[in-house]
Amino acid sequence: MCGIAGFVSPSLDAGATPEVIASMLSLIRHRGPDEAGYYLDDGVAMGTVRLSVIDLATGAQPMADPSDRYWICFNGELYNHVELRRELRGLGRHFRTRSDTEVVLQAWAQWGAGALPRFNGAFAFAIRDAVSGDLFLARDRYGKRPVFYSDRGSGTGPDGDFLFASEMKAFRAFPGFRFELDPGELASAFAVWTPLPDRTPFRHIRQLPMGSFLTVRGGRVDLTTYAELEIDADPFTGSAREAVAFVRDTLRESVAMRLRSDVEVGVYLSGGLDSSIVTALATELSPHAVRTFSVEFDEAAFDESGSQHVVASHLGSLHSSIAVRGADIAANFPSAVYHAEVPAFRTAFVPMYLLSRHVRDAGIKVILSGEGADEAFLGYSLFRETLLRAAWHDLSDDERMAGIGRLHPELSHFGPANRARLKGLFEQFAVERLPGLFSHELRYQNGRFAARLLKERGDPFADLLALTASTPGYAALSPVQKAQWLEFKTLLPGYLLSTQGERMSLAHGIENRCPFLDPAVVRAAASVNLRFDDGSEEKAILKEAFRGELPESSLARRKQPYRAPGAAVFKEHRPDYMELLLSETELRKIDGLDPVFARKLVAKIMATPSEGISTKEDQAFIYLLSTAVLHQQFAGGRDRGRAGHPEAELKADTIVDLRGSRGPRPAAHALHGAGGPR
Amino acid sequence: MGRTQRLRTMIEEQFLVEFDEELTDQSDLFKVGVIDSFGYVQLLGSIEEEFSIQLKDEDFLKDILTSLESIDAFVAKKIAERGDR
Known part of the structure; x- marks a missing residue:
């Protein structure tokens, strides 16, 4: 895995370019500690920090195609690189390395943006066309890897x-460059639980939405x-038995590729x-015992x-775990927020921060x-709730109550x-109030509450409503499909795949x-x-597909949402950053926040038993606390924390310097964004 | 404190809202995003305790408790029923 960064800057002094790109890369060095490299051209720089996973020896970046026209900085993995390499070789392309990065590059040289739908992977990359001067950025179709951009200098920039x-x-x-929280985006994110696909909590910064590419050409974006x-x-046309085999085979192929x-x-x-199924398939496909x-x-x-x-003992995996206590969550919350870069509504990402450290230490x-199983195979109770409310007027009172009883066995107030x-x-909630958002209206009640943390009292769902209204085909989806669409566009990329x-x-x-x-699995x-x-049992077909391979208890067990202790942790351990909420002065430093409501909320949390x-x-x-921490770390609180200090001096292994090397060239244009950040 | 005021205070404290010209006694508390499932169950429990009434399943068949006004009317009726017995 890797991290990429870069810029097109007509204004930056050419002499400063190497230092700026090296500093940018050093701030994301954690993503790729093995190697670093960058590319410099007039008014342009881009680079990669690399974690070597495939072709450890020759996959160094930035990498050029044989003509030296296209240069790539690649973050992620292309899983079908073997098949695409074969196809590209058949078309007469010659490869110099075994790396998937080179396959992406050659595919781009061959097909241009037409290469993107052929890619099966988790990626974000930048390609520089040294002849035309264009810069392309692209992101995978589910938003697994991030790429953020800013096309207006913020603040003093x-x-x-x-x-x-x-x-x-x-x-x-x-x-x-200066970070500034955007209250409008915060309200939307609090209400919806995540930033919208192209948004961030900060002014002037957007992200490429999943399944898109961006072109910077002649001063336009x-x-x-x-x-x-x-x-x-299209509905599967075979028998139930065949469907079960089809699901299993498709998943097996997907695990094999990964x-x-x-x-x-x-x-x-x-x-x-879901993770038990992945473990079972990985065990079946690996020549050695799998570590879990x-x-x-x-x-x-x-x-x-x-x-x-x-599950581990049934499948014979080499299992190890870490015990996470409330004190660990309190102690690591600021670091995890620093890496997440967005406010979060749960603390469950903090244990994942600790788990990845444990995994790294295990080599x-x-x-x-x-991830993705609940969205693709209707695992969430949200889908059953949507089916229930959508059918509400056709059900008897007994059926309604039975349906409610099946929704949240883990919640006592649903008893x-x-x-x-x-x-x-x-x-x-049996009739639609927010057009197109019927499935999520009950959940969004919680979001409306959190949106009251902001002074601005506009409709926090306005941008989501605009997004769904402008999405071709959305209106024709069934209520459950709309629920899936919303999950695939918000909670999955905006929290589960990213923050957590x-x-x-x-x-x-x-x-x-x-x-x-x-x-192929999602299809x-x-x-x-x-x-x-009928959807009343979660993921029925998935369970059927792996019956006999997983312990019976895993198949019989109801889904337990992955959660971690919330506000109680911070009350009990009182970390020093709680001062950000307990002090009126600190609270008032956060632009756009409603200090009156925030104070009321904090007072109630502190005074009420868990x-x-x-x-x-x-x-x-948790939203309020993570926002306050984020504000302090990024938006120029009195202490910028770790964010102000590059992790370590960057030592670049690969430097490609084309500045002033090819005679007169058009100067980089000033940018006029189309659809760029507000 | 009268019944209506007691209910108003309960809702204000529980849901961290304030009744004013925007949030009125007639406001649909679901529509404006005040009430969630946990809070709803908690509020009904508090009402039972506060006014010494017992809410039965059949109470929820016809009465629609969406605003302070309708909750107040419902509680008044339940108290009257209690007095009748």
Whole structure:
């Protein structure tokens, strides 16, 4: 795995370019501790920090195609590089390395942006066309790897500069760049639970949405979608038995592709169905015992170690785990937020930060995990809730209450004593109020509460409503498919894959791979979902596909959402950064925050026993705390913390310097963004 | 403190809101995003305790408790029923 960064700058002094790019890269050095390299041309620089996984010896970057026209900085993995290399060789292309990076580059040289839909991988990359002067950025179709950009100098910075990087913190090294929280984006993120696909919490910084590429050409910035999210698929036409075999084969192929690596691949085993399936397939496909890694909690409500041990011993994996206590979460929260770069509504990403450190110390660089299964195969209770509310007016009261009873067996307030009461609540959510967002309206009640942390009282769902309204084909999706679309566009890339996933893994140089997020697997799921069952049992077809291979208890067990202790941790351990919320002066430093509501919330959290704190209050509190920490680290609080200090002096292994080397060339243009940051 | 005021205070404290010209006694508390599932169950429990009434399953068949006004009317009715017995 790697990190990339770069810029097109008409204003930066040419002599300063090497130092600026080296500093930017050093701020994301954790993503790729093995090697570093950069490319310099007039008004342009880009570079890579590299974690070597495939072709350790000759995959160094930046890399050029044989004509020296295209230069690439690549972050991620192309899983189908073997097949594409074969195809490109057939077309007469010659390869100098075994690396997947070169396959991406040659595919680009061959097909241009037409190469992108052919890629099966987790990637973000930059390609510089040294002849035309164009710069391209692209991101994979599910948003597994990040790439952020800014095309307006922020604050004191000069206009006309275009910056990009795998993590926003790299921008700090660009002269004049300043971070500033954007209250409008915060309100949207609090309400929806994550930033929208192209947004960030900061002014003037956007991200490439999944499945898109961006072109910087002649002073213009253009964003193009190359892969729409496909939730709909032709229904599977075979029997139920054939469907089960089809799902299993597709997943097996996906895991096999993700085991392609020159280093050992481990598995994150949560104890749930999805990671157990990944472990089973990895075990079947590996010549040696697979190493599995887990988090354990003291608190029984969060701990899944029982299931983890059952699965590990059943499959014969070499299992190891770390025990995470409340004190660990409190102690590591600021570091994890620093890596996440966005406010979070849960603390569950902090244990993942600690787990990746453990995995690195165990000598593993690549892990597989189960993300994407719940979105693709309808694992979340949200989908059952959507089916229930959508059918509400056709059901009897008994059926309604039975349906409510099946939703959240893990939540005590959904127990038998409260079902009739909850029926009254669900009644209120049986008709659509936010056009197109029916599935999420009950959940978004929690979001509305958190959005009250901001002074601005506009509609925090306005931008999401605009996004769904402008998405071709969205209106025609069923309520459950819309729910899937929303999950694939918000919670999955905006929190699970990023904050809890790759940002935490890469904090310690661990690359994560998600077999359930292979286009073929997502398509297979779409073709069988609700074809052979009514959706009342979660992931019924997946369970069927692995019956006999997994312990019976794993198949019978209800999904336990992965959670970690929330506000209670900070009350109990009172870390010094709690001062950011407890001090009126500190609270008032955060632009756009409503200090009155924030103070009320904090007071209630501090005064109420943990069992009396509702989920939405807990979430709003974690949002507030992470925002305050982020503000202090990034937006120029009195102490910039670690963010101001590059991790270590960057020693570049590869430097390509083409500055002033090819006679008169057009100067880099000042940029006029199209659809760029506000 | 009268019944309505007690209910108003309970809702304000539980949901960290303030009734004013924007959030009125008639506001649909679901629609404006005040009430969530946990809070709803908690509020009903607090109402039972505060007014010594028992809410039965059939109470939720017809009464729609969406605003302070409707909750107040419902509680008044339950108290009256209690007095009848």
